[in-house]
Amino acid sequence: xxxxxxxxxxxxxxxxxxxxxxxxxxxxxxxxxxxxxxxxxxxxxxxxxxxxxxxxxxxxxxxxxxxxxxxxxxxxxxxxxxxxxxxxxxxxxxxxxxxxxxxxxxxxxxxxxxxxxxxxxxxxxxxxxxxxxxxxxxxxxxxxxxxxxxxxxxxxxxxxxxxxxxxxxxxxxxxxxxxxxxxxxxxxxxxxxxxxxxxxxxxxxxxxxxxxxxxxxxxxxxxxxxxxxxxxxxxxxxxxxxxxxxxxxxxxxxxxxx
Amino acid sequence: xxxxxxxxxxxxxxxxxxxxxxxxxxxxxxxxxxxxxxxxxxxxxxxxxxxxxxxxxxxxxxxxxxxxxxxxxxxxxxxxxxxxxxxxxxxxxxxxxxxxxxxxxxxxxxxxxxxxxxxxxxxxxxxxxxxxxxxxxxxxxxxxxxxxxxxxxxxxxxxxxxxxxxxxxxxxxxxxxxxxxxxxxxxxxxxxxxxxxxxxxxxxxxxxxxxxxxxxxxxxxxxxxxxxxxxxxxxxxxxxxxxxxxxxxxxxxxxxxxxxxxxxxxxxxxxxxxxxxxxxxxxxxxxxxxxxxxxxxxxxxxxxxxxxxxxxxxxxxxxxxxxxxxxxx
Ligand SMILES: Cc1cc2nc3c(=O)[nH]c(=O)nc-3n(C[C@H](O)[C@H](O)[C@H](O)COP(=O)(O)OP(=O)(O)OC[C@H]3O[C@@H](n4cnc5c(N)ncnc54)[C@H](O)[C@@H]3O)c2cc1C
Ligand SMILES: Cc1cc2nc3c(=O)[nH]c(=O)nc-3n(C[C@H](O)[C@H](O)[C@H](O)COP(=O)(O)OP(=O)(O)OC[C@H]3O[C@@H](n4cnc5c(N)ncnc54)[C@H](O)[C@@H]3O)c2cc1C
Numbered sequence: 001x002x003x004x005x006x007x008x009x010x011x012x013x014x015x016x017x018x019x020x021x022x023x024x025x026x027x028x029x030x031x032x033x034x035x036x037x038x039x040x041x042x043x044x045x046x047x048x049x050x051x052x053x054x055x056x057x058x059x060x061x062x063x064x065x066x067x068x069x070x071x072x073x074x075x076x077x078x079x080x081x082x083x084x085x086x087x088x089x090x091x092x093x094x095x096x097x098x099x100x101x102x103x104x105x106x107x108x109x110x111x112x113x114x115x116x117x118x119x120x121x122x123x124x125x126x127x128x129x130x131x132x133x134x135x136x137x138x139x140x141x142x143x144x145x146x147x148x149x150x151x152x153x154x155x156x157x158x159x160x161x162x163x164x165x166x167x168x169x170x171x172x173x174x175x176x177x178x179x180x181x182x183x184x185x186x187x188x189x190x191x192x193x194x195x196x197x198x199x200x201x202x203x204x205x206x207x208x209x210x211x212x213x214x215x216x217x218x219x220x221x222x223x224x225x226x227x228x229x230x231x232x233x234x235x236x237x238x239x240x241x242x243x244x245x246x247x248x249x250x251x252x253x254x255x256x257x258x
Numbered sequence: 259x260x261x262x263x264x265x266x267x268x269x270x271x272x273x274x275x276x277x278x279x280x281x282x283x284x285x286x287x288x289x290x291x292x293x294x295x296x297x298x299x300x301x302x303x304x305x306x307x308x309x310x311x312x313x314x315x316x317x318x319x320x321x322x323x324x325x326x327x328x329x330x331x332x333x334x335x336x337x338x339x340x341x342x343x344x345x346x347x348x349x350x351x352x353x354x355x356x357x358x359x360x361x362x363x364x365x366x367x368x369x370x371x372x373x374x375x376x377x378x379x380x381x382x383x384x385x386x387x388x389x390x391x392x393x394x395x396x397x398x399x400x401x402x403x404x405x406x407x408x409x410x411x412x413x414x415x416x417x418x419x420x421x422x423x424x425x426x427x428x429x430x431x432x433x434x435x436x437x438x439x440x441x442x443x444x445x446x447x448x449x450x451x452x453x454x455x456x457x458x459x460x461x462x463x464x465x466x467x468x469x470x471x472x473x474x475x476x477x478x479x480x481x482x483x484x485x486x487x488x489x490x491x492x493x494x495x496x497x498x499x500x501x502x503x504x505x506x507x508x509x510x511x512x513x514x515x516x517x518x519x520x521x522x523x524x525x526x527x528x529x530x531x532x533x534x535x536x537x538x539x540x541x542x543x544x545x546x547x548x549x550x551x552x553x554x555x556x557x558x559x560x561x562x563x564x565x566x567x568x569x570x571x572x573x574x575x576x577x578x579x580x581x582x583x584x585x586x587x
Contacts, residue, residue: 013516013536017398024404038517096370096377122516123398126379126416127360131335131367140446141335141368144360156449160510162359162419163274164453168334170446180500180517181510219376219411224392227403232542232561239554240568245576248548249584251564257468257525257546258492258581 001152001172002057003046004107006117006129007039007075009068013122024223025093026123028065035071038118040078040185042178046116047079047186049150057081059110063091063102069201076196077188084110088205090213095221098213100132105209107137114155115175119144130177140170146181262321262349265294267391270301270342270356270365271314273330275453277306279313281462282357285422287318290355293386296426297349298322301330301341311433318426323348327438335361336445337438339368344436346373351412353384353391358416366416368443376408382421391415399516399539418520420465454511463495463512468525471497471514471541474505475530475551475570482507484574485529491581497521497541499531515540529570533558550574 011017011031018030043060050056060075062068063086072083086106091098107115120127127143134141145157155176156169188196206212238244252258267290272280283298290296298319300310304326311322325341342365346354354369356362358380370377383394393415395404407413463469470492472485482502489496497514498507514521516536526544531537533549533556541547542561549562550573559565566573 013539015535017401019398019402019404096367096379097374100367100371120517124379125397126377127358127363128367128370128377128379128416131364132371135339135368135371135443138444140444141364142446143364159360161361162511163280163361164451166451167449168446169449170444174446179510217410218374219413220409221376221378221413222407222409224405224407225403226405229401229403231401232547234560235563235565237554237559237562237565237567240566240573243576244550244566244568245573245578246580248550248564248566248573248577249580251548252492252525252581253584255546258584 001053001055001113002059002111003049003114003116004059004061004110004112005039005043005046005075005080006103006115007043007060007062007072008036008118008121009033009062009064009071010036010121010123017123019226021226021228023093024226028067033068033071035074036118036121038120038122038178038180041180041182042116042118043075043078043080044183044185045148045178050079059084061103061106061110062086063094063099065092073196073201074188076199076201077192078186079192082200082202084202084204086204086209090206096126096128096132097218097220100129100136102206102209102211103129104133104136105211106204107133109209113172114150117175117177119177119179130175134175139173139175141175142168142170143177145176145178148176148178262297263295266297266349266351267294268342268345268349268351268354269296269298269319270338270354270362271298271310272357272359272361273300273302273306273310275451277302277309279310279317280357280359282359282417282419283314284317284425286355286357286417287314288424288426289384289417289422291318291426293384293391294352295320297351299325299342299345301325301327301338303328303330312431315431316428318429320429321432321434323434323436325436325438331451332448334446334448335364335368336441336443338365339372340441341436341438342369343372344439346412353412354414355384356414356416358418362416366414370414373412375412375414377414378406379416381415381417384415396543400543420462420521423465460489461493461495463497463519463521466495466521466523468492468494469497469514469521469523470494470527470529471499471531472502472507472529473499473531474501476502476507479507484570488527488529488574488578491578499537528558529574531558532556533561
């Protein structure tokens with residue numbers, strides 16, 4: 001089985017994250033970039049499957065600037081067999097439509113049985129791409145899975161929705177997305193880090209995928225304005241002298257909050 | 259066949275398992291009314307369609323397009339996407355509004371991919387200028403406000419649940435029935451569905467005016483009852499940190515933060531929560547923040563309007579007592 005795991009590099013959520021005030025595009029220089037945690041969990045699921053089924057091939061795929069190499073190599077160090085990195089100056093600030101089109105083309109070119117994505121990135125956070133890719137490639141999508149069972153022909157999972165919990169299934173090939181209910185990822189071992197240096201790492205551009213994105217008749221998402229909000233200020237802080245519960249009640253009542 | 263207004267806004271209202279409209283419908287129709295002529299789409303089984311349509315009109319839809327399709331309970335997303343595209347072709351809407359729920363995102367993604375339209379995600383509001391519909395976003399935990407639009411054509415918008423609290427005026431029920439036209443696109447099968455336990459008397463977390471959240475500092479599932487007691491005293495919804503969810507004190511749907519729910523209540527009370535940046539990302543736009551934590555250096559105090567350095571197990575019972583005493587006055 002061939003599994004493609006979609007990996008996004010994002011600004012580290014532990015740091016302050018910035019947008020460029022002119023373009024509204026994420027300011028990559030302002031914060032450390034890391035693999036999104038949810039994608040590491042997705043990769044962990046694929047690698048655990050490969051541990052049990054040695055004929056499994058795991059490919060990590062990203063669309064990101066050249067600088068994302070270190071992040072993607074971490075995926076190789078964790079145990080993925082190969083990496084594909086789409087980088088092209090034309091896709092800086094790409095919208096969902098472009099991202100879905102480019103990733104779908106790369107997925108088709110690679111060939112696959114299963115595509116695994118995170119349910120939502122921590123920067124764009126739309127949770128939109130898995131369904132867009134499924135529609136583009138005419139595949140079933142099983143999103144937001146909290147549990148997954150996978151065999152050679154069928155993927156089945158538990159899907160937590162806003163209305164309840166459902167069991168969903170589909171014949172492969174399919175696109176799935178996973179939630180943080182899945183197990184945390186393994187750490188790359190020293191051996192894994194060394195092995196990663198020898199694994200295939202392919203850089204490709206839009207022309208390798210036969211895609212052009214400069215057609216102005218195609219609708220694109222455009223940014224009209226971006227405004228940074230002033231950071232929140234701290235208010236009063238009191239040490240409990242035995243009456244803090246009473247003080248909070250007075251604060252709430254005098255502010256008409258209780 | 260009805261002629262549709264040139265400023266039509268197509269709204270997907272979600273019909274839940276028991277035939278009701280999801281609570282997101284009111285906000286979506288109010289948002290649509292503020293920028294154009296709101297047309298609702300109901301995709302439901304024949305038994306549920308008419309009741310749901312009447313509810314959509316009551317919430318402001320000037321026309322309700324009804325597509326009866328028994329597949330909605332067994333085939334994931336695609337029947338709804340097919341119906342939405344059918345309705346789209348009737349009116350060429352300026353915008354399509356869909357709840358930013360887990361189901362809504364999948365439908366929105368597929369519709370935008372099928373129609374090759376722009377998509378704006380997680381909107382907290384919509385407005386209009388001379389050139390068309392503008393979409394308001396609050397990103398990176400509320401640190402930035404963004405305004406986006408489409409370069410051309412209709413725009414698909416997912417709207418953050420609970421962000422729009424306005425209501426539109428009720429409208430007389432006008433139903434337009436469409437025959438479903440399956441696209442035969444590959445879809446997953448829904449094998450079974452268990453509805454979430456009926457909502458308690460507590461408000462929903464999204465959109466609640468007051469939220470009381472508990473963190474790892476509560477220490478155990480049994481102790482988490484303290485969060486519930488304070489919430490009930492204030493008529494508040496219950497929230498939690500990821501650590502509290504991971505520890506099993508409370509279900510995942512209560513998680514506030516980066517990878518949970520984003521809330522902007524009038525009042526947010528954080529109990530035994532350190533205030534990690536990923537937690538703050540989901541609550542720092544609250545009007546007023548109160549925090550109780552025994553660590554004076556906890557980062558939650560950096561954004562709290564009223565912070566108490568103390569033990570939740572002594573402070574909170576006293577607070578509840580004081581609130582209950584006030585109610586008796
Ligand atoms: C703050 C912010 C707001 C934005 N708003 C909009 C908007 O309103 N409209 C718009 O068209 N675009 C918008 N974008 C651009 C959009 O984020 C990118 O197109 C992005 O690559 C995909 O969106 P997402 O992060 O929301 O993906 P999600 O759908 O949340 O990601 C889910 C999963 O898809 C996979 N994935 C996503 N992106 C990649 C990638 N580049 N490479 C590999 N796998 C990937 C990962 O597995 C990820 O976990 C925004 C970006 C940012 C940073
Ligand atoms: C990608 C990513 C996404 C994340 N998403 C989220 C998210 O959506 N939401 C979220 O919350 N977190 C999220 N996190 C996790 C986040 O980093 C923190 O680990 C988490 O918020 C900590 O929860 P906590 O404050 O309950 O626990 P802790 O950080 O352990 O804090 C517990 C606090 O309780 C206090 N305390 C203990 N006992 C008492 C007492 N008796 N009385 C008063 N105070 C007491 C302690 O002083 C401490 O400050 C995410 C992390 C990552 C990497």
